[in-house]
Amino acid sequence: MASLYRKMVEAVKVESIELSVIKDNDKKESVHDFYTSEAVIEYNPSFELVENKYVSILFNTRDKNARLYMYGLESLEDDRLEYDESGDVYLKPSNTPLALYFKDYYPLIPGTYLATLVADGERYYIPFIVHAKQLTNNELELMKKELEATVRGLAIDFVKKVYNASDSATKAIPPQLLRHFMIIKKHYPSVMAALTDIFNKANFKTRKQYRWTNENRSNKVDQVTMRALQTKSGYDGHLLTPYSAIDYDLPENRWVKFIVRNVLSLLDQFDESLRSYKVKLSQEIVDLRIYASFQESTRRELSEKERVIVLLENYAQLVHRMKIGFQMINHAPWFDEITYKPFTHIPHNLLLDSRYRALYQLHRDIKEEEVEISLDPSFTYQWKRTDKLYEMWGYLHLLKLLCQIGFEPKSGWMYDNLKGDELFLIPHMASGERIILTKNDLSIQFVYDGVIPLAGSATNLEGTPLYMGKNNRPDGRLDFYQQNVYVGSLIVDFKYRPVSNFWVNSKHNSITRQKEMEQLIAYKRDSNSRFLYGEGQRAKNFRETFSPRPVREVWAIYAEPRMEYRNQSFIHDDSIRIIPMNPGQNFDEIIANLQLIISFMENVKESI
Template structure:
């Protein structure tokens, strides 16, 4: 695509510290799309690649003197070198001056600013020139680590979303909910159908056993004339053709014919149920042994311990399912063994006869068969997720959002999902599409008397009158759109009791916070943003039911969390380094143990609840 501008990244080649002429590798961005939603269509081989943790420079020139270049990561560069637009977004103006993005030689660091090294991932580029918008990528390749965590993050997001959808589909069952190896969905789906339809099915099969459908027919036999006989036209024709049958009559006898298409279908379905229930019984026995073994390994725990209680509940339900499956199997075998069923052919007719839909008992049998035979519901992701897979910072954001959802349901926190987002999808349709994580998504959770609203990527209004009880904040600063917010409420009093704010930063920690700059004009926009979330959010609803008008003295945001992935260049940060500003840097990394994250989030939540409890009147 011919463009009226040039975007070129430059990296120094290895060995430039040794003296002599410096050689550069130039990476020109030449492939663009006009719609941001089409970014995922750009092929990897057309995207220029730079290497992480290496000197990186950007050149942006244009025929349009008002052209602007936006790029992920610009918010970490001091505003002296960039501009902000009317939406407070940072951009680079077209210029002959080149912008240094990262200096990896500490002796050459200008003004003490090395900015942050771009870590592996895709970085979005947006150019506005002559009132047209162009989008593209720069890819940063790992230098010292492989891409395992990067790939794992995408896989985990996709698996988690599909797993949540399937959990909702089987939400009426608790079997396997607490197990490390839960019953596979395809088997559990069949068990649920058998359990739910069991009573109606048993009534139908018992009635069919006693009153099967049949057709009355005639069978002709030679009998002695002395018996009570009926002579019809067939008998007369037989005698005329067989004069030797003197003394006998070709007598019609009425019979019941059970070998009808509906009974052939019935026999086929019953044999199918025998095979299915035999397989399910075998699986249930094996799974029950696994649960019993797990229970035995926990014998050091008291029976009332939560882990034992959940395991015992699973064991109880497995036994209940065994009973249902066993009774259905035995009833099938019993009906297959009755005398009239032996006259029915063992074959599957081509078509289901109309009478099977009209007769209530037969209709119940075919209904259950169709339910069992129906393939597993298809679960797919909304196509907008393709954009997340390429733009790594957004992938990290949605991955982190799911970690917060998991953390709130972690046993240390104990919240239960009530509604919102994926938890509101209609699971009755055969095909389930997982909705995109749209801005403004709210998930509601509950534990005891505390309700939590988990809010994703929502702008906070600037005017007090635009705030409400369930949109409790307004902003006194330009920074008003955190990635995630947790709003806490006391359920009984319907009282807002505070918030936690989270922002995902896909970058090294030193590019997020620098204590040496806290009281200087060199604070990056990221530091200003985090401080504004803590200091400049206001709520007239905080503690309103117990302490009216107290809100003017209280900051409703208890803590701001900047969440970032582990990086080899990160120093070790602790909560106490930022306690004065109530800003917590928290590491959250794919393929690593994130137990510390779960525990510290629980501690922060308990602190919010404790402060409110202390303010309650006795």
């Protein structure tokens, strides 16, 4: 059977179709393997690409109505690209190549993909792979897992220090809207089926009640009837007779009313958050459009944000449909009969009746009180580009190493959101985010992708003690404070490229050195601070005689998949340290370098 299945997905040759990939502008590779089953993605790829390398694709065929669908087309702008009836982008046949990646384009993301080609009434599938340039496939997957594990681990460690379960009742638990929405979305199909059935066939009980009935029409009497007759209460010619009344005001129906109103409240809050985020994103798009005509990279970023807007709109439409669904039960003929009474127990029917149990399971998942760490989807969205993934992994791994050598995070980023919550949603890592860590009298402001002021007048002691020239946005910056006195900084840049692309020792003393070398050198040489070593004449004298530059060292941390090419070096003239760092390697040497910097910062104030 396995051999038969494999035979069904064997490649076929289609002479009438020309499909080629052109790498590095001249290396043309024809694609010959076409498949008739989507299952082919599990087998050998028809072609392979490498991220951040120039590549074009040539697609031509005698069928001028043919279409090629593949990953990467949605980020391009070309007259040969069109949208089909479903809104998907396809490439029309042409005798000229289309650039998939070129300088300043949005890069192809490593992964396994499946292109689809429709021609002459046939549909063909073409699997292809985009490889990471500076990491092996195993390292790339390990980096993603390490990044998520590091974030969750740091969060859990912090929670253990600040969270005390005994006083949780006194702490406000803010709604974690995104997680609640995902839970509601997951349960929505089963809950709607249950609500539809409950609408028409809600649980009820019959109760004996009494009403005054004309004695000529009274066919039921009991002791209550006779007592009322003997006391001569009521109306002449009428009897107080029993009848069976339907009572819907049962505990399980009260639970339904409570759960539905709670869910609608959460959906309203989530809807409002979507609107706020969309307004913010729309303004960012307006700002980007000013530069989109000049920079290809800006056009790519603009395109990505516009797609996020579409995602938000889709979410808003889904929320609208869900709200209509839950509001439906409000129109049930029995719904207004349900009263609000305190819940003293979980009624059996809430658990035994599958319809009511579906709603209770939704409620229970929303109210789950165990500590849970959740990642905001926009956080993982940042991982799409491998260079961004490496940058975030490097920053958070240094944070993890600082924790390993005794520093404790106190505030900033997720640490501002974790205190006192039962559920923790880790936000995305925004540019300029800073995390405050402390150990004894030394504190560190660890800044991610933050802009350094160009002039001293724009600086301040607490947030941005540095100013420097035009190279003023390093990937990471560690500002050190000894007993609230600023004592220096460590600048870190994460380079997702070979070391030869940003540093060549033979060009250090040459006017031909590349701009990446100038950038690293400028981080130290152009750095200044009005606050270094404190205030007063003594601090000023110390700056002039000991170390006028606040940046102690500059680290260029780079990815290198080949072990034999991983070399660490230190350029003494400019205090630049070149450090290879890949997932899964030993980090003892990096820890040792960190401790040297920290030791200097701890001792420098005593010398002033």
